[in-house]
Amino acid sequence: MFESLMTALGMVLDWQNFFWSLFGVTFGIIVGAIPGLSDTMAIVLLLPFTYYLGPIPSIAMLMGLSKGGNFGGSIPAILFNIPGTPQAMITTFDGYPLAKQGKSGKALKTALFASVTADTASDLVLIFLAAPVAMVALRIGPPEYSMILLFSLVIISLAAGGSPCRGLISTGIGLLLATVGCDPEIGTPRFNFGFIELADGISIMPMAIGLLAFSEVLLQAERWYKDRNNKTHDEITLSRPGTDADRLTPAEMKLCLPTIARSTLIGSFVGIVPGIGTTVGAYLSYIWSRKKSPYPEKFGNGALEGIAASEAGNNAVNGPNLVPLLTLGIPGNLAAALILGGFMIKGLVPGPQFMESNAPMLYALFAVLLISNLYTLVVGGIFVHYAKKLTRIPKTVLFSCVMLFSFIGSYVNNSSLFDVGVMFVFGLVGYLFAKLRLSMPTMIVAFFLGSLLEHKMRQSLLISRGDWTIFVDRPIALCFLAMTVFITLFYIVRLTRGRKAARP
Amino acid sequence: MHIDRLTGLGFLVFSALLWFVVIPAQTEGPDEAFVPRLSVLVIAIPALIMLLRAPRTNPAPTFDPALFLRVSVPIILLFLVYLVALARIGFFLPSFVFILCSLWLFGERRKKIFLLTPLITLGGIYILIVRLLQFELPRGMLF
Numbered sequence: 001m002f003e004s005l006m007t008a009l010g011m012v013l014d015w016q017n018f019f020w021s022l023f024g025v026t027f028g029i030i031v032g033a034i035p036g037l038s039d040t041m042a043i044v045l046l047l048p049f050t051y052y053l054g055p056i057p058s059i060a061m062l063m064g065l066s067k068g069g070n071f072g073g074s075i076p077a078i079l080f081n082i083p084g085t086p087q088a089m090i091t092t093f094d095g096y097p098l099a100k101q102g103k104s105g106k107a108l109k110t111a112l113f114a115s116v117t118a119d120t121a122s123d124l125v126l127i128f129l130a131a132p133v134a135m136v137a138l139r140i141g142p143p144e145y146s147m148i149l150l151f152s153l154v155i156i157s158l159a160a161g162g163s164p165c166r167g168l169i170s171t172g173i174g175l176l177l178a179t180v181g182c183d184p185e186i187g188t189p190r191f192n193f194g195f196i197e198l199a200d201g202i203s204i205m206p207m208a209i210g211l212l213a214f215s216e217v218l219l220q221a222e223r224w225y226k227d228r229n230n231k232t233h234d235e236i237t238l239s240r241p242g243t244d245a246d247r248l249t250p251a252e253m254k255l256c257l258p259t260i261a262r263s264t265l266i267g268s269f270v271g272i273v274p275g276i277g278t279t280v281g282a283y284l285s286y287i288w289s290r291k292k293s294p295y296p297e298k299f300g301n302g303a304l305e306g307i308a309a310s311e312a313g314n315n316a317v318n319g320p321n322l323v324p325l326l327t328l329g330i331p332g333n334l335a336a337a338l339i340l341g342g343f344m345i346k347g348l349v350p351g352p353q354f355m356e357s358n359a360p361m362l363y364a365l366f367a368v369l370l371i372s373n374l375y376t377l378v379v380g381g382i383f384v385h386y387a388k389k390l391t392r393i394p395k396t397v398l399f400s401c402v403m404l405f406s407f408i409g410s411y412v413n414n415s416s417l418f419d420v421g422v423m424f425v426f427g428l429v430g431y432l433f434a435k436l437r438l439s440m441p442t443m444i445v446a447f448f449l450g451s452l453l454e455h456k457m458r459q460s461l462l463i464s465r466g467d468w469t470i471f472v473d474r475p476i477a478l479c480f481l482a483m484t485v486f487i488t489l490f491y492i493v494r495l496t497r498g499r500k501a502a503r504p
Numbered sequence: 505m506h507i508d509r510l511t512g513l514g515f516l517v518f519s520a521l522l523w524f525v526v527i528p529a530q531t532e533g534p535d536e537a538f539v540p541r542l543s544v545l546v547i548a549i550p551a552l553i554m555l556l557r558a559p560r561t562n563p564a565p566t567f568d569p570a571l572f573l574r575v576s577v578p579i580i581l582l583f584l585v586y587l588v589a590l591a592r593i594g595f596f597l598p599s600f601v602f603i604l605c606s607l608w609l610f611g612e613r614r615k616k617i618f619l620l621t622p623l624i625t626l627g628g629i630y631i632l633i634v635r636l637l638q639f640e641l642p643r644g645m646l647f
C-alpha cells in the first residue's frame with residue numbers, strides 16, 4: 001500500500017498532469033459556457049488527441065473537461081436564463097432571478113463555490129468507496145457480472161428521458177451496434193458487410209463524434225436559424241466588481257453549507273446508480289432543499305441556497321459515478337462512457353482487476369481529480385469576470401469550427417477517411433435519433449456495455465455447458481436478476497396506472 | 505398517423521429485416537447470432553407496444569421539412585463535397601473553402617468573421633496539430 005502510494009506520488013508530480021488538467025478545465029469551462037455546446041461535446045472533440053498523451057495526463061484532461069464543463073454550464077444559465085449544459089437547467093430557477101437583481105457576480109460565485117465543494121466531497125466518496133466495491137467485485141464471476149450488466153442496462157433504458165419504450169429501443173440499437181466486428185468467442189466476422197475496417201468493430205471515436213458533435217451542429221443550426229430573429233433573453237446588468245452584489249460573503253457561504261452537504265449526499269447516491277444522471281441529481285437536491293428551507297418562498301426568486309442545491313447536486317454525481325466505472329467497468333452516464341473510451345485508448349480496462357493491477361495509477365487518478373477541482377476554483381474564479389464575453393462567440397463560427405474538428409477528431413483515430421465516413425453516417429443517425437426522440441446517451445452506454453455483456457454471458461454458458469440455471473443458482477446473480485425483474489414490473493404497473501388515470 | 509405508431513411501425517419493420525435477412529446473412533451460427541437476436545427483441549417488443557398503445561394526443565412535431573431542406577441538407581452536401589475534395593486536393597485549401605461556405609450557409613454575412621475565422625482556425629490547427637503534435641493531415645495535389 002505504502003509502496004503504491006509512493007509510486008502514485010511519483011506519477012502525479014509530472015508537469016504534464018498539471019498542464020493537461022488545467023487545459024481540460026479551461027476548455028471545459030469555455031465549452032460549457034457556450035449555450036448548445038456541452039461538457040460531453042468538449043470531451044468527445046478532445047478525446048482523439050489523448051492518443052498523444054500518457055494515461056494519467058489523458059484522464060486528467062478528460063476529467064478536467066468534465067468538471068470544467070459542469071461549472072461552465074451554469075454561466076449562461078445565470079446570465080441569460082439559457083442552461084449551457086442540460087444539468088444547469090435547475091440553476092436557472094434562482095440564478096437568473098438573482099442576476100436580474102444586479103447580483104450576477106454573487107450568483108456565479110455561489111455556483112462556483114457549491115460546484116467545487118460538492119465535487120471535492122464526491123471525489124472523497126469515490127476514494128473511500130472504490131476499494132471496498134472493488135474487493136466485492138473481485139469475488140464475482142461471469143454469471144454475477146452478466147446480471148449486474150443486465151440490471152444496469154435496464155436502469156439506463158428506463159431512466160432515459162422520454163418514454164421507457166424509446167429508452168429500450170435506444171438500448172437495443174446500442175447492443176446491436178456492439179455486435180459489429182467479430183464474434184468474441186469464435187472470432188468469425190459478424191456484421192462487417194465486407195468492410196475490412198469494421199473487423200475490430202465500430203470505432204468508438206468517430207461514432208461518438210458523429211452522434212454528439214456533428215448531429216448536434218445540424219440540430220443547433222436548425223434551431224438557431226428558426227429563432228435567429230427572436231430575442232431570447234433580456235439583457236442583464238453585470239454586478240460591479242468589488243461591490244457586495246459581486247461578492248459571496250463568509251456568512252452567505254455558511255448559509256449555503258448545509259444545503260451543499262445535503263445535495264452532495266443526494267448527488268452521490270444518484271451518481272452510484274448507473275444511468276440516472278446529473279440532471280436528476282440537481283433536481284432532487286433542489287426539491288429537497290426547498291422542502292427543508294425555513295423560507296421556501298424565496299426559492300425561484302433568487303435564493304442562494306437554490307443555486308447551491310442545484311450546482312452541488314449535479315457536481316456531486318461526478319465522483320461516485322466513477323465507482324461502477326473503475327470497479328466494474330460499467331459507465332454510469334455518457335461522460336463516464338467517454339472517459340471509459342479514454343481508458344480504452346490507453347489500453348487500460350477498468351474493472352475488478354484494475355484496482356489490483358494498477359493501484360498506483362488509480363491513486364494518481366484520485367489525486368488528479370482533486371487537482372482538477374482546485375483548477376476549477378481558480379480558473380472558474382477568473383472566468384466569472386469574463387463570462388459574458390464567452391457567451392457572445394458567434395454561433396456561425398462555432399458551428400463551422402465544430403464541423404471541422406469533427407473531421408479532424410475522427411481522422412486522427414487511424415488516419416483513415418473511412419472513419420470520417422463512419423462519423424458522418426453516425427452524425428445522420430444522431431440527427432434521426434433526436435427527431436424520433438430516442439436517447440443517444442442510452443445508446444452509447446449500451447454500446448459500451450454490449451460487448452462486455454455478450455462476453456460474460458457466453459463465458460457463463462460455457463462454464464455451465466449451456467445450462468441457463470447458472471444465472472439463478474448463484475445468490476448475487478439471482479439478487480440482481482430479481483431486482484431487474486422487479487424494476488421492470490414496477491415500470492409496467494406505473495405506466496398502466498398512469499394510462500388508466502389519464503383516461504376520461 | 506400518431507408519431508409513436510409510425511416510429512413503432514418503422515422499428516418493427518427494421519427488426520423484421522434484421523431478424524430474417526441481415527442476421528442470417530451476416531452470422532455463421534446460432535451462438536454468434538444469439539446476442540444480435542436478443543438485441544433485435546429489445547428493439548421489437550417496445551416498438552410493438554408503441555404501435556399498439558400510442559397516446560391519443562400527438563406531441564409537438566420535432567421535424568420541420570422546410571428547415572431541414574434550408575439548413576441541414578446544404579450542410580450535409582457541403583460536408584460530402586469537402587470529404588471528396590480533401591482526398592484529392594489535401595487538407596488546407598478545401599478546409600479554407602469549407603469554412604467560408606459553411607459560414608455563409610449558416611447565415612453569416614460579416615466580412616470580419618469571414619476573414620478571421622478561417623485564418624485563426626486553420627492557423628491554430630497548423631501550429632497545434634501539424635507542428636506541435638506532428639500529426640499528418642490528408643495530403644493531396646496541392647499540399
